[in-house]
Amino acid sequence: MTMSDTVEAGEAVALLERTRSAVNPQLRTTLESLPGSIRRVAMYHFGWEHADGTPAAGAAGKAIRPALVLAAARALGGDSRQAVRAAAAVELAHNFTLLHDDVIDEDSTRRHRPTAWTVFGTPDAIITGDALLALALRLLAEDRHPASAAAAERLAACVIELCAGQQADCALEERAPHEVSLDECLATATAKTGALLGCACALGALYAGGGEEEAAAMDAFGREAGLAFQLIDDLIGIWGDPARTGKPAGADLAAHKKSLPVVAALTSGTPAGADLAELYRGPMTPAAVRLAAEAVDRAGGRDWAQLQAADRMARAVHELARAVPDLAAAGDLLALAEFVTRRTR
Amino acid sequence: MTMSDTVEAGEAVALLERTRSAVNPQLRTTLESLPGSIRRVAMYHFGWEHADGTPAAGAAGKAIRPALVLAAARALGGDSRQAVRAAAAVELAHNFTLLHDDVIDEDSTRRHRPTAWTVFGTPDAIITGDALLALALRLLAEDRHPASAAAAERLAACVIELCAGQQADCALEERAPHEVSLDECLATATAKTGALLGCACALGALYAGGGEEEAAAMDAFGREAGLAFQLIDDLIGIWGDPARTGKPAGADLAAHKKSLPVVAALTSGTPAGADLAELYRGPMTPAAVRLAAEAVDRAGGRDWAQLQAADRMARAVHELARAVPDLAAAGDLLALAEFVTRRTR
Structure with missing residues (x-):
């Protein structure tokens, strides 16, 4: 990191x-209004x-999505205190997806703790996700702010897109590597990750009277x-420092994941792409992971x-302007972007 | 059925x-606005x-909940055509619960067809349920009717109650028969079945300007x-005619279900209640099912x-008045009630 990166990161933190x-x-x-179990x-x-x-001392999320709601409201001259409910709604919707995605993907760790379904069982994790979405x-429905109906409309539409993204992601992971195109992967990442970050910013705009x-x-x-975030995340999934990510080196490769850099390589038409395809057909031992990287x-x-990540950030700034x-x-x-x-680079 | 029953049933049909x-x-x-898969x-x-x-020629539900929305709107002098979106919203919420409940309860048949999770897999059934809720x-958020925000508030609160009901139902079924009280079972049935029928009627009232x-x-x-409906359904689960219900006789008993009549018997303090508890500790063979009934x-x-069912219907009419x-x-x-x-008696 350069000095200026550190300052910016400090600002965002x-x-x-x-x-x-x-x-x-x-x-x-x-959350305390929810029925007991x-x-x-x-x-x-x-x-x-x-x-x-x-x-517990709180290992909750970093609150990036709520921060986007509030920052977007301020950027358009709104009072971010009026948008706190909307920010909480976006965070609840995000956590609904995490609970269900962990069930669907059978992930056992989230934020360095066992996932809810491993602790309370799959039914309770599904039901709790449902309740968080509701x-x-x-x-938003209870909120008397004039933007609340338009915000609810956007958030509900976004949730449907998140569902489509998760569905497409499952389908991609089931297909053979040579059957997956880069465009499909980008579309899936947009639906699965981009949609809710976009919705968070849009809700901030609506709450500022935009x-x-x-x-x-x-x-x-x-x-x-x-x-951009997803692309960087995928790079970290291959070259991230285990000491910082908390995951073994090349975790995504070890799991045969069709992440964006992997699919870019597989569809590159290069000899190295063919080598990667060959490696992905076998078990991903630590040696195979190194060769695949x-x-x-x-x-x-x-x-x-x-x-691509740099290009997406440039486009992001263009849209922001x-x-x-x-x-x-x-x-x-x-600063948040x-x-x-x-x-975690 | 008496002649007057037949007339009423014809009316409702x-x-x-x-x-x-x-x-x-x-x-x-x-539904056609949903993404492809x-x-x-x-x-x-x-x-x-x-x-x-x-x-397919349509084996969709009977549309009881949408019918309640429209009938409630008419009963209060409203134009039921204005409430069609609200009626569709309630039916979508109902089907969200069916998709998830079938996953959670591992039920393999619904409306005489294989359940969605058995055909498309658990992930797709969870995701599709999520999308139906959204x-x-x-x-409702898109609806420009003045009642739509209040309706969304009620429906979202109702979904949380449905979740609590499903959660309580799972928890009850895991407990030993002697640890289950009749009050808990009634509360669970109210949350799991009563809440959405109530919400349907309330939405009709709101859309009529109530x-x-x-x-x-x-x-x-x-x-x-x-x-009342749940109580009758539970009686059918024990004494229903297989030719009419499409299920084997005593299906609920064969599944060791703690339905309302069963729990009433178990908590009766009678020798017959003790006999039932003893039967429920063993495998439910056809002979055991007959003895348990x-x-x-x-x-x-x-x-x-x-x-109880008659009493609940009397209370229902009282509330309606x-x-x-x-x-x-x-x-x-x-007529619908x-x-x-x-x-199916």
Whole structure:
């Protein structure tokens, strides 16, 4: 990291901290309104309780999506305090997807803790995810802010896109590597990751009194930044430092994942791409993981992903400028976008 | 059935038919807006397509909940055509619960067809359920009717109650028979079945321009009728005619289910109740099922359930009279309530 990166990261970290202070009380009150056994699963998932119901010091998410809602509202001259419910709604919707995705993908760890379904069973994890989705949309329906109906419409539409993204992701992972195109993977990442970041920014715009045009531009900003985030995340899944990621080196390769750099390599038409395809047909031993990482690199998958990420960030800034003519007002949004695309390198 | 029962049932059947004509076009258009692979699972689940995507003649639900929305709107002098979106939203929410409940309960048959998860896999069934819930709340958020926000608030709160009901039901089924109280079972049935029937009626009231008081009374009517329905359904699960129910005789007993008449018998403090508890500790062979049915009867579980059902229907009518002073206007609602509590005897 350069010195300026560190300053920006420090800014974003402070912003996320302030967001959690502003949104967590609303989130906790909302979760506490849930019926007993569902509340318990939810409080565990959010990191606020241990599995036995005793208080935990909080391993909850970084609150990137709520921070985007509040920063987008401020960027358009709104009062971000009016958008706290909307920010909480987006975070609830995000956590609904995490609970269900962990069941579907059979992931056993989330935020360094056992996933809810491994602790409480699959039925309780499904039911709690359902309840969080209903809670998210209830928060908006109860909100008397003039933007709440348009926000609910956008969030519900976004959830359907998230569902489509998760469905497409499952389908892609089941297909043979040579049957997967890069465009499909990009579309899937947009639906699965970009859509909710875009929706968060759009809700901020609506809560600042913005019209459909501002909301659409903010949505596009969040989507492009989200895709940059996913590309960086995929690079980390191959070359990330285990000490920083908490995952073994090349975790995505070991799991035969068709991440974006992998698919870029597989579809490159290069000899290295063919080597990678051959490796992916066999078991991914630590030696195979090392060879596969080299093959992705030689096939151009690494460079492609880095260039794509930079390109997406440039597009994000371009979209942002459409919504916020004076980019100085959008400093927090830019800091957040920079933060999510650099976080663990 | 007496002659008058037959007339009433005929009335309700015609009403349900008219409801399907009014609501199905909206439902189909809404489902067709779903992304490809989710739409396919949804169309299958609704009985409008076969598993291979070819059109099917429709084994969709009876549309009782949408019929309640429209009938409640009419009973309060509203124009039921204005409430078609709300009726479709309630039906989507109902089908969200069916998709997830079938996954959670591992049920393999629904409406005489293989359940969606057995055909498309658990991930697709979970994701499609999620999408139907989001779609239900999107329909209301998009609706420009003045009641739509209050309706969304009620529907989202109801979904949380449905989740709690399903969660409680799973928890009850895991406990030993002697650890289950009748009050808990009644509370679970209210949350799992009564809540959505109540919500359907309340939404109709809101769409007719009714206030919180009318909506609450309509909700109470639907809940009481829903509980009567569940009690009758539980009686059918023990003594229903296999030729009419499509299930083997005593299906609930064979599955060790803690249905309401069973728990009434188990908690009766009678020798027959003790006999039933003893039978439930072992495997439920056809002979054991016959003996258990007799034990429920001797322990008073059958009479209790019949009296409770009649009592709940009386309470339902009482609540209805609070919302609709001239009960003549509520003929359709009464016909529907009678229909659901008699349907397959």
